[in-house]
Amino acid sequence: MTIGDHLDQLHGLPAHTFPGPDETTDDLPEPDTVAWRITSDVYDADEEWPKAFARFCAAVDTTRVRALIVGAWQEAYDSDPSPVIEALVAARDRFPALRALFLGDMVMEECEISWINQSDVSPLLAGFEALEEFGVRGGSGLEFTALSHNRLRRLVVETGGLPAEVVRGIGASDLPALEHLDLWLGTPDYGGDSEASDLEPILSGARLPRLRHLALRNSEMQDAVAAAVASAPVVERLEVLDLSMGVLTDEGAAALLGGQPLTHLKTLDLHHHYLSAAVEERVRQTMATAGVEVDLDRDDAEEDTEDDGTVWRYVAVGE
Structure with a gap:
């Protein structure tokens, strides 16, 4: 068995994928009603994850966001999420209501679980002291x-x-x-x-x-x-x-x-x-x-x- 489905909820909130760079952000849900999934592409990404996150921060009232799901980042089979973690920690003051965070919500078509490169995830917990839920997928390089x-x-x-x-x-x-x-x-x-x-x-x-x-x-x-x-x-x-x-x-x-x-x-x-x-x-x-x-x-x-x-x-x- 492999991972075939993305998370459908986090912290009791339904998962909602933030639109890609070529999609409209005119009709977004209320910030505190969903678990926001922010993703790039593992292969041939048009936009790297930190840029997708920057667009999200510009389009959504992050002070009300309660749950974040980190999806794919570019070349996850070969690159760890250090830039992702750095972007999240740098923005921690903009997320006072954040209570749940999941890192690496990828399915097998994107990256098999044991191919996902990870990193030291401790800075996320140290940076977000109000977190109540934390999850991570992938063990290669995980600390x-x-x-x-x-x-x-x-x-x-x-x-x-x-x-x-x-x-x-x-x-x-x-x-x-x-x-x-x-x-x-x-x-x-x-x-x-x-x-x-x-x-x-x-x-x-x-x-x-x-x-x-x-x-x-x-x-x-x-x-x-x-x-x-x-x-x-x-x-x-x-x-x-x-x-x-x-x-x-x-x-x-x-x-x-x-x-x-x-x-x-x-x-x-x-x-x-x-x-x-x-x-x-x-x-x-x-x-x-x-x-x-x-x-x-x-x-x-x-x-x-x-x-x-x-x-x-x-x-x-x-x-």
Whole structure:
């Protein structure tokens, strides 16, 4: 599976793409009623992203803008978004109402997720201290320096391979208001070199006192993640635990069921898994007895078996 659709909303607001350089801006929505998507083109761009952003700032009352979606920038497969980040940070005083920002909303026709070049995104969080939601897509070159942010409630990092240094940077950050954390850990083939031990600061919950929704998904090491989660202190305060989209097998499910109780959860999401029918039913019955909503949809999780008996299993989103 790849990313086939752009974001349709952010911060509860419908996404709206700001017109291109040859389109009219005469009939724009009210600034605070939509999540504005500002985009260039990856290939043969007529206008680079900073110029599109400058047009946006001239046409829209930015003091009322609540959500921004950064789409494609020129040659995203070869160029990082440093000019994009610089333009946003330079304009931060013009966006006092901004509460949500997403960087890299590109679909596969523009740039596959693991081809998107990223950069250090920490300046965006440091520059926009009132942000409540932040998301980024693409792990190549991605950096996340440990920081403190008192307002951030939702953090989403979508990758086909999440660098270990990013996992550690997030784990070392003080995020006292964070309620929702979603990390796509990915595979080593696309730079996902973290280990389950790198998740320990997150799983301890020490810097995340308000965390209620934890997603550690799209991982090739999903069994090891499940085993770490099974005894993690943060779990007791969660409402939603999401270990979906990865290579979860009976071993990981057994570790979950043999660990601390999960019956306090509202939702357990394990979709796209590699469980046997017997273990799948055991999970379903255990959760159903406690009234926990569980997603065990297999989606397109399929195994390939070589002639020598080697079995290959795949995360939901890789390349």
